[in-house]
Amino acid sequence: MSxxxxxxxxxxxxxxxxxxxxLEDGKVFATGLVPSGFDSVExxxxxxxxxxxxxxxxxxxxxxxxxTGYGRVSAPYANKAVxxxxxxxKGANFLHPTVRTIIDMGGQDCKAIRIDQDGAVVDFAMNDKxxxxxxxxxxxxxxxxxVKLEDLGALSLSATELVPMSSTCTxxxxxxxxxxxxxxxxxxxxxxxxxxxIANRISGLFARVGITSDVFFSGGVAKNTGMKxxxxxxxxxxxxxxEIDPQLIGALGAAVLARxxxxxxxxxx
Amino acid sequence: xxxxxxxxxxxxxxxxxxxxxxxxxxxxxxVGWTGYNVPEEIIYALGFIPIRIAIxxxxxxxxxxxxxxSSKNCVFIREIVGVFSENEDPYIxxxxxxxxxxxxxxxxxxxxxxxxxxxxxxxxxGVPRNFYWEEGKEYFGKEADEFARLxxxxxxxxxxxxxxxxxxxxxxxxxxxxxxxxxxxxxxxxVISWVxxxxxxxxxxxxxxxxxxxxxxxxxxxxxxxxxxxxIEVDGSEGRIFISGSLIPRGDRKLISIITSVGxxxxxxxxxxxxxxxxxxxIKEISPAGVALGYLNRTPHAALxxxxxxxxxxxxxxxxxxxxxxxxxxxxxTLRYCDPFTFKAKETKDxxxxxxxxxxxxxxxxxxxxxxxxxxxxxxxxxxxKIKAESAAEVIV
Numbered sequence: 121m122s123x124x125x126x127x128x129x130x131x132x133x134x135x136x137x138x139x140x141x142x143l144e145d146g147k148v149f150a151t152g153l154v155p156s157g158f159d160s161v162e163x164x165x166x167x168x169x170x171x172x173x174x175x176x177x178x179x180x181x182x183x184x185x186x187x188t189g190y191g192r193v194s195a196p197y198a199n200k201a202v203x204x205x206x207x208x209x210k211g212a213n214f215l216h217p218t219v220r221t222i223i224d225m226g227g228q229d230c231k232a233i234r235i236d237q238d239g240a241v242v243d244f245a246m247n248d249k250x251x252x253x254x255x256x257x258x259x260x261x262x263x264x265x266x267v268k269l270e271d272l273g274a275l276s277l278s279a280t281e282l283v284p285m286s287s288t289c290t291x292x293x294x295x296x297x298x299x300x301x302x303x304x305x306x307x308x309x310x311x312x313x314x315x316x317x318i319a320n321r322i323s324g325l326f327a328r329v330g331i332t333s334d335v336f337f338s339g340g341v342a343k344n345t346g347m348k349x350x351x352x353x354x355x356x357x358x359x360x361x362x363e364i365d366p367q368l369i370g371a372l373g374a375a376v377l378a379r380x381x382x383x384x385x386x387x388x389x
Numbered sequence: 390x391x392x393x394x395x396x397x398x399x400x401x402x403x404x405x406x407x408x409x410x411x412x413x414x415x416x417x418x419x420v421g422w423t424g425y426n427v428p429e430e431i432i433y434a435l436g437f438i439p440i441r442i443a444i445x446x447x448x449x450x451x452x453x454x455x456x457x458x459s460s461k462n463c464v465f466i467r468e469i470v471g472v473f474s475e476n477e478d479p480y481i482x483x484x485x486x487x488x489x490x491x492x493x494x495x496x497x498x499x500x501x502x503x504x505x506x507x508x509x510x511x512x513x514x515g516v517p518r519n520f521y522w523e524e525g526k527e528y529f530g531k532e533a534d535e536f537a538r539l540x541x542x543x544x545x546x547x548x549x550x551x552x553x554x555x556x557x558x559x560x561x562x563x564x565x566x567x568x569x570x571x572x573x574x575x576x577x578x579x580v581i582s583w584v585x586x587x588x589x590x591x592x593x594x595x596x597x598x599x600x601x602x603x604x605x606x607x608x609x610x611x612x613x614x615x616x617x618x619x620x621i622e623v624d625g626s627e628g629r630i631f632i633s634g635s636l637i638p639r640g641d642r643k644l645i646s647i648i649t650s651v652g653x654x655x656x657x658x659x660x661x662x663x664x665x666x667x668x669x670x671x672i673k674e675i676s677p678a679g680v681a682l683g684y685l686n687r688t689p690h691a692a693l694x695x696x697x698x699x700x701x702x703x704x705x706x707x708x709x710x711x712x713x714x715x716x717x718x719x720x721x722x723t724l725r726y727c728d729p730f731t732f733k734a735k736e737t738k739d740x741x742x743x744x745x746x747x748x749x750x751x752x753x754x755x756x757x758x759x760x761x762x763x764x765x766x767x768x769x770x771x772x773x774x775k776i777k778a779e780s781a782a783e784v785i786v
Contacts, residue, residue: 190761205769206776229762240780241773243747246766328735328750 126183126388130374131164133191136227136255138167139371142175143379150175151368160191184382186374202377204370205233205244211373212336213239216360220332225341227255232325243329251290253318255340260290261314264297265307276346279312315346319354334360342366392581394608398592405595406479419483424490425661425690426516428680431537434556435544440480441594443662444472446641448755457502463726464754466499473507486543490514493692512539520689533681554675559598564667566605571664573612575656575714576619583655591639623715625778628653628771631716635724636661644722644753651768657714659707691729704740718747718774725754
């Protein structure tokens with residue numbers, strides 16, 4: 121007699137990328153990451169299908185699916201929708217149970233989340249109607265310097281100086297950056313200033329929710345090493361090294377919740 | 390089961406602007422008022438028809454108002470100015486005299502702008518910055534006397550203290566009945582929601598006061614028949630939300646609709662357009678200064694500076710209401726540029742944290758651009774307090 125295998129999926133549709141994670145036996149079995157398009161349903165399905173393909177599974181093999189991210193409001197493929205704040209908390213706790221604070225920097229917002237030992241949210245704050253400190257902001261900056269988004273971090277870490285940046289408003293920062301380039305400042309030094317300006321701005325979120333070790337950095341921007349270093353300096357903390365791509369944490373948390381919800385509903389034991 | 394009287398009230402609100410027009414044609418005057426400390430009883434006792442000016446939720450009118458007021462004024466004040474600029478609101482059209490108070494200085498500024506640009510007859514009631522000092526009480530008493538005198542001039546009659554006594558008794562009965570009805574919405578197996586009671590409270594800003602009291606009594610009788618003895622207790626799956634912070638006027642439903650759409654159950658409030666102004670108002674002496682003293686002894690408005698957290702009556706009242714309505718979390722909202730609430734958000738959050746009550750601080754405006762961001766915050770907060778309640782229930786089991 122063979123026991124039925126149980127697979128649980130989390131799908132996180134963000135503004136720039138759609139991510140999915142499939143869990144089995146408390147381990148990450150497969151992942152998928154694709155750019156988000158205009159259609160959030162299609163984006164979520166593309167990410168899920170990519171993970172299913174990698175795993176050699178069909179959608180029918182999944183016991184339960186949780187949708188999250190801004191696309192959670194229209195995710196007909198999911199059994200349940202949960203906010204990304206709750207999912208990032210669960211995902212970080214799943215990987216590192218000692219984590220108590222999460223910095224999540226995604227495509228269109230930034231969040232400070234404090235959690236307890238079970239990965240439940242204790243408090244959180246989000247940036248307010250502004251692209252500062254988001255993936256979109258850094259995308260604009262990469263465009264100004266004509267470098268790839270993924271190269272911004274390494275470039276800023278090669279800086280020899282920090283050029284102060286007075287604005288973190290995307291529009292004003294773009295024009296300020298162009299002025300600084302025209303003045304002869306080195307791109308690496310300007311980027312160093314940009315990363316520190318964002319990190320200082322993010323510190324304000326933690327003034328509202330508090331900060332307790334260990335600290336985890338999730339979201340697409342967490343792959344930017346320059347941003348990570350600037351945040352560590354601004355918050356005077358050491359960020360935990362993630363075991364998987366930090367952009368997948370929301371989807372991972374959603375998959376963990378898919379496992380928990382389905383167990384509670386008696387779908388498996 | 391729907392409350393039949395609520396349907397009657399909705400119908401009466403539809404008919405009310407035309408009714409006001411007829412009353413004005415027969416010689417009666419309408420006083421439009423706004424402010425936390427305007428003693429409506431005095432307006433009523435002088436034979437005026439009081440209606441409250443509290444309109445929000447229309448970003449276009451905010452833009453119109455911004456042409457006259459500063460863009461740094463709160464969106465509520467800018468919308469009020471916008472409403473007077475366009476003069477299309479059926480209630481605003483019926484106002485003869487306006488009465489504003491200076492509890493919030495933005496309110497005072499709106500009075501100045503409306504008088505200057507739209508040539509309205511505006512009376513402003515001065516309000517002391519400190520309600521705790523004897524000098525503050527004395528000042529407010531004198532301001533109330535002057536407020537009554539200015540209204541007497543416009544009414545063409547002197548204030549009759551017997552009529553003021555009748556007015557106070559009528560308003561006291563309204564407040565008492567509203568408080569009784571309010572308890573039902575927070576109870577187990579409720580047949581009336583907080584949103585319906587909120588609408589009911591705001592209907593009183595516009596309807597004839599005697600008719601309104603009669604409708605309140607009918608509503609209460611219906612509730613007693615349907616719900617009997619209201620028992621307020623926590624159900625872990627509810628997500629019992631208390632709304633605190635800036636006012637939510639008629640027309641502004643964004644925050645309320647998002648909270649309910651993400652599974653939160655609103656069970657209480659301490660907002661200026663909600664139940665708060667109707668609580669703890671005790672008038673011991675029938676005179677303008679006596680009425681003013683009653684207003685002054687209520688929970689003060691956040692716009693009045695007060696630094697000692699231990700003796701802050703506003704925080705004390707918030708704590709009391711949270712306990713009474715068994716709320717599990719507070720949504721502390723600031724209407725954009727309604728600074729007093731922004732300034733007090735962190736200290737309120739810290740004080741409530743000592744009682745293990747989570748607080749979500751949010752900023753809103755009337756534009757729809759922040760709808761999704763707000764929904765994410767509110768949904769996550771409701772998830773958070775439900776998970777907390779479920780964990781607590783599991784520990785108890």
